[in-house]
Amino acid sequence: MQTVDSIANLFSPVKLGPYTLPNRIVMAPMTRLRAVGSIPTSLMAAYYAQRVSAGLIITECTMVSPLSYGYMNCPGIYSQEQVEAWKQVTEAVHAKGGKFFLQLWHSGRVGHPSLLNGELPVAPSAIAGSGTLHTPIGKVNLETPRALEIHEIPAIVEQFRQGAENAMAAGFDGVELHGAFGYLIDQFLQDGSNQRDDEYGGSIENRARFLLEVVTAVTSVWGGDRVGIKLSPSNTFYGMRDSNPQATFSYAIEALNGFNLAYIHLMEPNEIDLATREVLNPVLPIFRPIYKGTIITNGGYDKLKGNQVLSSGDADLVSYGKLLLANPDLPRRFQVDADLNTPDPKTFYGQGDKDLEKGYTDYPFLEAQPA
Numbered sequence: 076m077q078t079v080d081s082i083a084n085l086f087s088p089v090k091l092g093p094y095t096l097p098n099r100i101v102m103a104p105m106t107r108l109r110a111v112g113s114i115p116t117s118l119m120a121a122y123y124a125q126r127v128s129a130g131l132i133i134t135e136c137t138m139v140s141p142l143s144y145g146y147m148n149c150p151g152i153y154s155q156e157q158v159e160a161w162k163q164v165t166e167a168v169h170a171k172g173g174k175f176f177l178q179l180w181h182s183g184r185v186g187h188p189s190l191l192n193g194e195l196p197v198a199p200s201a202i203a204g205s206g207t208l209h210t211p212i213g214k215v216n217l218e219t220p221r222a223l224e225i226h227e228i229p230a231i232v233e234q235f236r237q238g239a240e241n242a243m244a245a246g247f248d249g250v251e252l253h254g255a256f257g258y259l260i261d262q263f264l265q266d267g268s269n270q271r272d273d274e275y276g277g278s279i280e281n282r283a284r285f286l287l288e289v290v291t292a293v294t295s296v297w298g299g300d301r302v303g304i305k306l307s308p309s310n311t312f313y314g315m316r317d318s319n320p321q322a323t324f325s326y327a328i329e330a331l332n333g334f335n336l337a338y339i340h341l342m343e344p345n346e347i348d349l350a351t352r353e354v355l356n357p358v359l360p361i362f363r364p365i366y367k368g369t370i371i372t373n374g375g376y377d378k379l380k381g382n383q384v385l386s387s388g389d390a391d392l393v394s395y396g397k398l399l400l401a402n403p404d405l406p407r408r409f410q411v412d413a414d415l416n417t418p419d420p421k422t423f424y425g426q427g428d429k430d431l432e433k434g435y436t437d438y439p440f441l442e443a444q445p446a
Contacts, residue, residue, distance in 0.1 A: 083385040085378065085409060089130065089392060091369060092249065092300035092337035094174055096130035096392075099385060100406050103373050103394035104133040104178045104251065104305070106146060108425035109435060113138060113151035115160040120167035121436050125403035127173030130392065133251050133303075133340075136180035136258075139238035140231070142197060143259070144190045145182025147209060148425050152177060152238045158245045165246035176249040176303065177242040179235055179293065183259030184220035184268070185313055195221040197231075198262050199269040199276065199285075205314035217313070225273050228285065231259070236292035239302075249301035252289060255342055257313035260286050261306075264327060267316035279326045286327060290334055299335035303371070308362070309344035309354035320355055328366050336368055340394065343374025359389040378409045404440045413441055 083089070086098050109119055123132055138144055138151040151157045161177070168175045184203065186196030189210040198220035207214050223231070235252070242250050254260040262268040263285035269276050275284050286304075294302050308324040317323050331339060341362060344354045355361060359372055372390035381393040399405045401418040408415055422434020 083391070084382045085385065085393065086406070087385075089369075091131065091174075091392070094248065096174060098128075098130040098406055099392040100129045100381075100399075100409070101371055101392050101394035102126050102129040102132040102399045103396040104135055104253070105396050105400060106135050106149065106424065107435065108146055108148040109431050110148045110150040111428070113144070113149065113154075114157060115150045115164050117163060118431055118436060119150070120164040123164055123175070124167040124171055124173070125436060125440075126399055126405075127168055127171040128404055128406045129173075129395075129399060130406075131174050131176065132168060133176045133394070134178050136178050136182075136253050137238075139179055139181050139234040142186075142191055142194065143181035143183075143234075145180075145185045145208070145258070147190065147211065148427075149180075152179065152241045152245070153234065158241050161242075161245035161247075169246070174248050176251050176301075177245070177247045178251045178253050178305070179238045179242070180253040181231065181234070181259040183262045185217065185258060186220075187215055187218060189215070195219075197221050197223050197227075198259070199223060199271055202268055202270065203314075204257060204268070206312075222271070225275065228275065228288075232285070232288050232292050235289045236296060239293040239296040243296060249297060249303065249337055250293060251303040251305055251340065252293060253305055254286055255305045255307035255340075256310055257315040260289060261310070261315060264323060265315055265317040265320070266323070267314070267318075279323050282323070283327045283330060287330055290331065290336075294334055294336075300337050302334070302336050303338040303340055304331065304336065305340040305342070307342035308358050309348050309356060310342060311348045311351040311354065316352070321361060324355075324362065325365055328362050332365075332367050338369040338371050338392070339366055340371040340373065341390075343372065345375065359384070363389045378412075401438050403438055407441060411441075 184198035187210045189212045201222040203219040204217045369391045371392045373394040397418040401416040419434045
């Protein structure tokens with residue numbers, strides 16, 4: 076039981092794997108689409124380096140293979156050119172004392188042949204997600220993916236392992252697996268997208284197999300204490316659903332206790348999830364008793380709500396998306412209770428090669444003053 080004096084807040088130092096972070100404010104992974112093709116740029120280095128006052132920075136989703144290409148101008152981590160380009164980004168963050176994890180991502184069925192050299196996207200089952208994508212041929216509906224053959228699955232696990240190795244070569248401090256938001260790991264886990272009848276489908280244990288194989292592969296590179304995983308038990312994005320999400324995610328999270336991970340990153344439902352159908356809400360009280368390690372929470376937190384969830388003990392760190400997007404010095408603004416810049420949704424995502432700085436590296440900092 077925490078005493079009043081020992082209650083954590085956003086500005087308390089915290090141990091995360093082998094690292095001691097100066098605060099519990101995490102920069103959430105946010106798709107920004109500012110890479111050139113799939114190559115990170117100096118502008119991305121400037122963007123992340125602006126936000127090093129967060130205790131931990133997690134990159135945007137980063138592709139582990141050409142067939143995981145879900146969005147135009149997302150970065151990759153599968154080629155030597157990408158690794159070399161990421162080095163300028165990690166060096167910029169480390170030069171200012173930041174801690175930096177790369178998020179490993181396979182989009183699965185969230186793709187389109189126009190992004191994949193004419194090939195169909197792959198998934199556990201030939202079930203189309205709902206929604207649209209911006210592609211080189213315009214805005215399109217998601218197509219029905221090709222179901223992976225069982226002999227193809229080990230190669231994708233190896234792509235995650237190689238991506239973890241490449242992230243280490245690029246100078247990152249750790250990696251986060253993207254197991255949320257309707258992408259490939261999530262597609263295997265939930266029975267609305269996984270209707271296989273082999274060892275990767277059917278029972279919860281079988282549907283969790285791919286997730287656990289990927290975690291095993293990635294921790295073989297980094298060790299568990301520099302690996303995190305993001306999960307979204309209440310997400311409805313791209314038509315995701317599960318017949319018993321509490322049982323499914325309870326099994327997966329209990330199994331993750333065996334890896335001594337740096338953290339799990341749990342998403343609370345957003346307004347769209349809550350409006351789509353009945354979902355688990357809130358998420359943290361269900362899974363905090365199951366998971367024995369560090370939990371990062373995300374879900375529309377401000378300073379007050381962030382401190383409240385930390386003091387409750389339901390989470391150990393809080394990740395911020397839009398607020399850190401628009402306020403590169405968010406920890407300082409929280410400390411002095413300064414006004415916050417307002418995020419501009421029109422510039423969340425890059426638009427080809429036009430005005431890439433706008434809404435990316437041009438949000439103002441507070442003028443220098445004592446903290």
